Amino acid sequence: MKLKDILPLNNEKFYGDGETEISGVSYDSRKVKKGFLFFALPGHQTDGKKYIRDAIANGAVVIVSDAYDKDIKVAQIESGDVFGFMSLFCAKFFNYPDRELTILGITGTNGKTTVTYMIESILANLGVSCGVIGTVNYRYGGKVIEASNTTPQSLDVYKMMREMSDGGVKHLAMEVSSHALSLGRVGGIDFDTAVFTNLTQDHLDFHKTMENYFQAKASLFKSLGVGKKNNTKFAIINVDDDYGIRLSKMSLNAEIKSYSAAAENKSDFHAENIFISASGSKFDALYNGQTQNISIKHIGLHNVHNALASLAAVVCLGYSFDKTAAALSASTQAPGRLERVDTKNLGFEVAVDYAHTEDALKNVLAAIKNLNPQRIITVFGAGGDRDRTKRPLMGKTATEMSDFVFVTSDNPRTEDPEKIILDIEVGIKKAGKKNYKVVVDREQAIKEAVVMAEKGDVVLIAGKGHETYQIIGTQKTHFNDAEIALKYIIVKEKQRLQARQLGQKEFGF
Ligand SMILES: CC(=O)N[C@H]1[C@@H](OP(=O)(O)OP(=O)(O)OC[C@H]2O[C@@H](n3ccc(=O)[nH]c3=O)[C@H](O)[C@@H]2O)O[C@H](CO)[C@@H](O)[C@@H]1O[C@H](C)C(=O)N[C@@H](C)C(=O)N[C@H](CCC(=O)O)C(=O)O
Numbered sequence: 298m299k300l301k302d303i304l305p306l307n308n309e310k311f312y313g314d315g316e317t318e319i320s321g322v323s324y325d326s327r328k329v330k331k332g333f334l335f336f337a338l339p340g341h342q343t344d345g346k347k348y349i350r351d352a353i354a355n356g357a358v359v360i361v362s363d364a365y366d367k368d369i370k371v372a373q374i375e376s377g378d379v380f381g382f383m384s385l386f387c388a389k390f391f392n393y394p395d396r397e398l399t400i401l402g403i404t405g406t407n408g409k410t411t412v413t414y415m416i417e418s419i420l421a422n423l424g425v426s427c428g429v430i431g432t433v434n435y436r437y438g439g440k441v442i443e444a445s446n447t448t449p450q451s452l453d454v455y456k457m458m459r460e461m462s463d464g465g466v467k468h469l470a471m472e473v474s475s476h477a478l479s480l481g482r483v484g485g486i487d488f489d490t491a492v493f494t495n496l497t498q499d500h501l502d503f504h505k506t507m508e509n510y511f512q513a514k515a516s517l518f519k520s521l522g523v524g525k526k527n528n529t530k531f532a533i534i535n536v537d538d539d540y541g542i543r544l545s546k547m548s549l550n551a552e553i554k555s556y557s558a559a560a561e562n563k564s565d566f567h568a569e570n571i572f573i574s575a576s577g578s579k580f581d582a583l584y585n586g587q588t589q590n591i592s593i594k595h596i597g598l599h600n601v602h603n604a605l606a607s608l609a610a611v612v613c614l615g616y617s618f619d620k621t622a623a624a625l626s627a628s629t630q631a632p633g634r635l636e637r638v639d640t641k642n643l644g645f646e647v648a649v650d651y652a653h654t655e656d657a658l659k660n661v662l663a664a665i666k667n668l669n670p671q672r673i674i675t676v677f678g679a680g681g682d683r684d685r686t687k688r689p690l691m692g693k694t695a696t697e698m699s700d701f702v703f704v705t706s707d708n709p710r711t712e713d714p715e716k717i718i719l720d721i722e723v724g725i726k727k728a729g730k731k732n733y734k735v736v737v738d739r740e741q742a743i744k745e746a747v748v749m750a751e752k753g754d755v756v757l758i759a760g761k762g763h764e765t766y767q768i769i770g771t772q773k774t775h776f777n778d779a780e781i782a783l784k785y786i787i788v789k790e791k792q793r794l795q796a797r798q799l800g801q802k803e804f805g806f
């Protein structure tokens with residue numbers, strides 16, 4: 298494609314020859330190839346402008362940055378908003394693939410990954426292929442790409458959408474993080490449906506206030522209907538959430554479909570007769586005067602909300618309520634969300650979950666409590682270089698809702714792990730709780746929790762879910778909660794069998 302076929306776009310200044318042919322685009326100099334355009338993005342660690350020479354050495358023929366540089370000999374585009382320009386450019390460069398797909402954007406503090414998995418699974422059960430962009434990975438048409446971010450840069454999103462459309466994929470379910478909304482990663486995308494799960498405290502390091510955080514989420518809904526597709530847009534909103542109620546009262550260019558599970562909140566998609574057990578959750582879904590019995594493998598009231606969101610999203614795509622409900626009942630779970638670890642014959646349960654906010658911990662612990670275990674033993678930590686103010690809240694909730702807690706590390710990144718734990722302890726101490734032990738090393742903490750567990754107990758290992766790494770400093774090393782738990786479960790099972798053979802008392806049984 299020639300530059301003149303794309304420019305002008307948005308008040309950018311162009312220096313060079315419009316006939317310049319572009320073979321590809323990249324915002325990472327290390328991935329630039331011959332004939333590429335390089336976007337020099339301002340970053341949090343460094344500045345893309347520092348890598349312009351590397352990009353040119355790798356074959357870049359056009360540079361986009363926020364400052365013209367007279368010493369650069371290839372074509373240049375100067376833009377005051379390189380992120381905004383990148384999304385406009387990529388939309389056109391990849392020939393508007395969003396117009397060829399039906400795109401569902403899922404936003405909210407918790408539940409996005411779970412809802413995308415549910416939507417994908419419902420559609421698969423209905424015989425429809427759905428691409429997914431989210432925290433665990435990016436997958437479509439049989440391809441699975443490792444995820445760098447929950448919502449990647451606009452360039453990656455447009456590129457993947459083009460591949461999806463060319464490969465015959467018609468639907469895309471995409472997690473839209475608040476970072477993505479604030480940093481222009483989904484700029485210009487013509488969403489068909491936007492889903493709001495909830496808004497609770499997280500990411501205040503980035504947004505500073507809950508109001509800013511809410512406005513970032515709301516911007517996804519405000520973007521509905523401004524694009525070129527002229528179909529009806531849908532805004533699917535959880536009205537059991539105060540911010541959801543606020544969002545549902547905003548004037549949007551979309552049909553609002555509310556959902557709720559609380560008896561006092563009226564909604565379009567409503568859950569009644571909710572029954573939650575260790576084997577899953579059952580409820581009646583009411584919509585448009587009809588009722589369908591739903592039975593999902595997912596445990597907990599939060600998953601009833603996730604199920605309602607997914608049901609509403611697929612019904613709004615035009616599928617019938619009864620067929621969608623049946624497909625929802627057959628849906629599979631997302632990895633690392635209340636995922637059981639095989640505890641052999643030890644008589645206790647171990648579950649790995651991705652709860653990394655106070656509200657998520659509250660929900661997952663309430664779900665476990667509802668199963669009446671003997672004791673709940675929780676292992677958790679809080680991420681480094683992330684919202685510090687959520688740490689004491691997580692500490693308070695974890696100790697108040699568990700019988701015993703091992704406070705440990707969860708991706709301390711460049712922070713001192715012990716200092717992160719001190720922040721968590723502030724909340725625990727304020728709540729006057731003493732039922733905890735600090736074990737900085739996560740493997741050791743998991744081991745001690747498994748050793749402590751007795752018949753009827755549930756061990757919850759929270760915060761990392763599907764993650765297969767621990768980030769300490771800038772080093773990322775392999776670490777998987779489920780794997781580690783299983784390792785010590787096997788040791789414990791062996792010890793139990795040995796004790797039995799020797800006719801000794803089986804400790805803890
Ligand atoms: C704070 C933030 O959003 N950072 C994102 C950003 O990285 P950065 O600003 O640190 O980039 P940088 O390292 O300073 O580099 C600046 C530019 O120079 C370029 N560069 C750098 C080195 C080089 O040799 N050549 C080169 O061209 C880089 O490609 C980049 O374009 O751009 C990267 C590439 O797209 C992202 O992967 C990275 O996300 C990091 C990993 C991150 O942790 N982001 C979090 C905060 C985030 O966005 N989270 C949300 C989910 C939150 C939630 O819902 O829970 C998400 O959507 O993932």
Ligand SMILES: Nc1ncnc2c1ncn2[C@@H]1O[C@H](COP(=O)(O)OP(=O)(O)OP(=O)(O)O)[C@@H](O)[C@H]1O
Pocket residue numbers: 405406407408409410411412432447472494495599600602603633634635650651652653656657658660661762
């Ligand atoms: N609807 C919900 N309401 C509250 N908590 C939830 C809900 N759904 C899931 N959770 C909790 O939040 C955790 C994260 O869920 P999930 O991964 O689906 O959320 P997410 O929004 O994708 O998170 P992230 O922002 O990290 O991508 C789960 O492991 C569970 O503990």
Ligand SMILES: N[C@H](CCC[C@H](N)C(=O)O)C(=O)O
Pocket residue numbers: 447653679680681683707708760761764
């Ligand atoms: N998307 C979230 C993931 C948090 C998961 C937790 N394990 C951590 O590293 O803090 C974030 O980047 O804040």
Ligand SMILES: [Mg+2]
Pocket residue numbers: 409410411431432433447472
């Ligand atoms: Mg997610």
